[in-house]
Amino acid sequence: MALKISTVGNSTNIKWHSCSVSKLERQELLQQKGCVIWITGLSGSGKSTLACALSRSLHSRGKLTYVLDGDNVRHGLNSDLSFKAEDRAENIRRIGEVAKLFADAGVICIASLISPYRRDREACRAILPEGDFIEVFMDVPLQxxxxxxPKGLYKLARAGKIKGICA
Incomplete structure (x- = not known):
């Protein structure tokens, strides 16, 4: 088992522990290659609907998937984050890291979330091997x-009750 030492945050004593079960062995066991399918678009564009339908379709073909829905992740792992710009970026970063773990385990991870900034999506793509990050943009008109x-966000924004809606 290899031990990789790196700087994490302000700490220098965090070590990455590699396991003797390789990514390839996990993929062979599942008879599939793990990857991340990243679905992005405006609120109400159908991201979650597509993610769940894709998961169901792949499941019916014997593929192991997991949907990381942006709203669901904010109920737990990311419940400490607000909707300020820096917290939105952190939300996406964390989901990207979790999605990578699923992919490394051989799971087809379907991440469904509003991620409007290319730099955030590119950062998630960069932590995965070439070809393991598939980006899907839901190109649905704002109207x-x-x-x-579905969440009443547009109505609240039009009424001036919320600002900076990232739709």
Missing amino acids: VCEARD
Whole structure:
């Protein structure tokens, strides 16, 4: 087992422990290659709907998947984050790290979240091997998203009750 020492935050005594079970062995066991399918788009564009439908379809074909829905992750792991710009970036970074762990385990991880900034998505792509990050943009007109408005965000924004909606 290899031991990799790196600087994490302000700490220098955090060590990455490699396991004797390799990524390839996990993929062979599952008979699939782990990857991340990153679905992004406006609120109400159908990201979660597509993620769940894709998960169901792959499951019916014998593939192991897991959906990391942005709202669901904010209920637990990211419940300490606000919607300020820096916390939005941290939300995406954390989800990217978790998605990578799933992919390393051989799971097809379907991440479904509003991630409007290319730099944040590129940072998530960069931590995965080439070809293991598949980005899907839900290109749905704003008017359609606003008509759906599943969370009432557009209505609140139009009423001036919330600002900086990242739709």
